[in-house]
Amino acid sequence: MKNGTKVYVGMDVHKDSVMIAVLPEGAREPTLVKRLSHDPRGIRRLLDRLAREHEVRACYEASGAGYVLERKIRSWGHECEIVAPSLIPRRPGERRKHDRKDAEDLARLYRAGELVTIRVPAEREERVRDLVRCRETLQREALQSRHYILKFLARRDLVYREGRNWTVKHFAWLRAIQRDGVLEVEDQVAFGEYLALLDYKLGRREELDRQIEALALEPPYKEAIGRLCCLKGISTHAAMVLVTEIGDFRRFEHPGKLMAYVGLVPTEHSSGGSRRQGSITKAGNSRVRHVLVQAAWNYRFPPRLSAVLKRRQQGQPPDAVAHSWKAQHRLHKVYKRLAFRKNNKIAAVAVARELAGFIWALMQDCAPDHEAGRKAA
Numbered sequence: 234m235k236n237g238t239k240v241y242v243g244m245d246v247h248k249d250s251v252m253i254a255v256l257p258e259g260a261r262e263p264t265l266v267k268r269l270s271h272d273p274r275g276i277r278r279l280l281d282r283l284a285r286e287h288e289v290r291a292c293y294e295a296s297g298a299g300y301v302l303e304r305k306i307r308s309w310g311h312e313c314e315i316v317a318p319s320l321i322p323r324r325p326g327e328r329r330k331h332d333r334k335d336a337e338d339l340a341r342l343y344r345a346g347e348l349v350t351i352r353v354p355a356e357r358e359e360r361v362r363d364l365v366r367c368r369e370t371l372q373r374e375a376l377q378s379r380h381y382i383l384k385f386l387a388r389r390d391l392v393y394r395e396g397r398n399w400t401v402k403h404f405a406w407l408r409a410i411q412r413d414g415v416l417e418v419e420d421q422v423a424f425g426e427y428l429a430l431l432d433y434k435l436g437r438r439e440e441l442d443r444q445i446e447a448l449a450l451e452p453p454y455k456e457a458i459g460r461l462c463c464l465k466g467i468s469t470h471a472a473m474v475l476v477t478e479i480g481d482f483r484r485f486e487h488p489g490k491l492m493a494y495v496g497l498v499p500t501e502h503s504s505g506g507s508r509r510q511g512s513i514t515k516a517g518n519s520r521v522r523h524v525l526v527q528a529a530w531n532y533r534f535p536p537r538l539s540a541v542l543k544r545r546q547q548g549q550p551p552d553a554v555a556h557s558w559k560a561q562h563r564l565h566k567v568y569k570r571l572a573f574r575k576n577n578k579i580a581a582v583a584v585a586r587e588l589a590g591f592i593w594a595l596m597q598d599c600a601p602d603h604e605a606g607r608k609a610a
Contacts, residue, residue, distance in 0.1 A: 240287035242280070243339030245332045246298045251276060254336035255283065256344055263337055273305050280311050292343045292350075294318045294335075300353050319516070320349040354480060361448055362477035368445060368470070369520065371438040378431040382407070385427060389420060445473055457599050461592065462545040463557040466528030474524045475592065483597055488590035495522045497586040513582060522585070525592075529584035533568050533577070536561035553595060560591040 238258045245252040248271065255265040269275045283289050289311040293302065295318060306313035322342060342348050354362065379399060386392065391410065393403050407428060410416065416424055449458045449469050454476055461472035485491040492498050495518050500511040515522070536558070546554050564584045571580035 238287050240283050240289055241340045241344040242283070242289060242291040243336045243341070243343060244291060244293040244302075245336040245339070246293045246296065246302060247271065247332075248298070250332075251302075252332040252336040253279065254333070254340045256337075256340035257287065258344070263340060266333055266337065268332070273302075276302070276306075277309055280306065280309065284311060288312075290314075290343070292316055292339055292348065294321070294339070295351055300359065303353055304356070314343075314348075314350040315353060316343070316348040317351050322347055352480060352484065358453075358477065358480065361454075364441070364448070365445060365470075365473050365477050366520070368438060368441040369474075371434055371441060375431065375434040375438060378427065378434055382424070382427045382431060385424060386410075389416065391415070442470065445470060449473055457596065459549050460553045460595055460599055463542075463549050463553045464528070464588070464591065464595070465542060465557065465561055466531035466588075467524075471524045471528060474520055478518050478521050482593055482599070485593060488593040491593045492586050492589045494518065495525065495589060497522060497525065497582065497589060513586075525585040525588055526581060529564070529568075529581045529588055532561065532564040532584050532588075533572070533581075534565070536565055556591065556595050560588070564588060564591075 240258065241256045243254045243256070250268055251271055252268050253266070253276075254263045256263045267279075269279065280289050280291065291306055291311060291313040293313075293315060295315050300315065303313045303315050316339070321338075339348070383398065393406055395406070396402055411421070411425060411428060414421065446469055448454060449472070454473070457476045458469060458472045461467050461475060462469060467475075479491075479494075482491070485494065489498070493514070493516070496514045496516040498514060500514050502509045502511070538558075542557075546557065564587055567587055568580045568584050571583050
């Protein structure tokens, strides 16, 4: 029978092993520190044995191990949380780090309430998020292939000077080089391979775009994506990045916490009566930050309702459309004021920070279906 006390379990999780430190409530030192193989059966036996007399609360750092172990532990009836590694307190003079110490420190800090836990997505939500991330990977791969082609042609003194690269005319110019035999035989083979690799990556990216567009119309995402697409600069793909990376926007108590989560708040080093603020922290989710900064550049233009934006706003709630129009006026003024005083890049980042606030306000009445299902479970 349980005696009502809690036992805190810190786990240092690796691919092949798990170092476990058990720290009972009120104990000065861990009563058990043990390395187990990364086998769910052994971990479950240990936790079940502890649960006979205590309430088990386990934690481990977010890492490449993912959420599999956390979900299994919860399915066994024990409490488990994943903590943010970058927010774990570290002593400045500490120069020792090994698995045993990491597990003990996790258990001790978890018991003290000094750890910041992260939100664990639902399983399908994680799969959709990885699909959206895969599209971003293909985008980077396509950019790399474009660099291969341009640098290869530049070494042969073939530079396109009739406009911008990667337009329809530029692609036609590339096809003409491949077709007309401008290059020597060996160069023709290499150039053909580079071009075929780019075509393959662009084709796979287009296929993923179609799948993401289809997912955006499904019930868990349709309402949220529709509201976000009312904003200028937020396309379907950008909205999917925001929804899959953030999940429920209502978990942030106020917009400032969302801004901090995506690393758009300034660093600060203040002491006494002086206050010093520097560049943005760039902490948190870099994918969301990238989407917001890219969207922010659209607000350098005066407020207007383009044909594309008008089409995206059709059928959406009137309050979302009005919110979008308010954001256009406000963010354009912010951009013009800061671009005049400082520079365009600083102005765009400031607009991205305020855009995060508008998104937070827009999404307060919208909860994803998978979030409600996860809480009910």
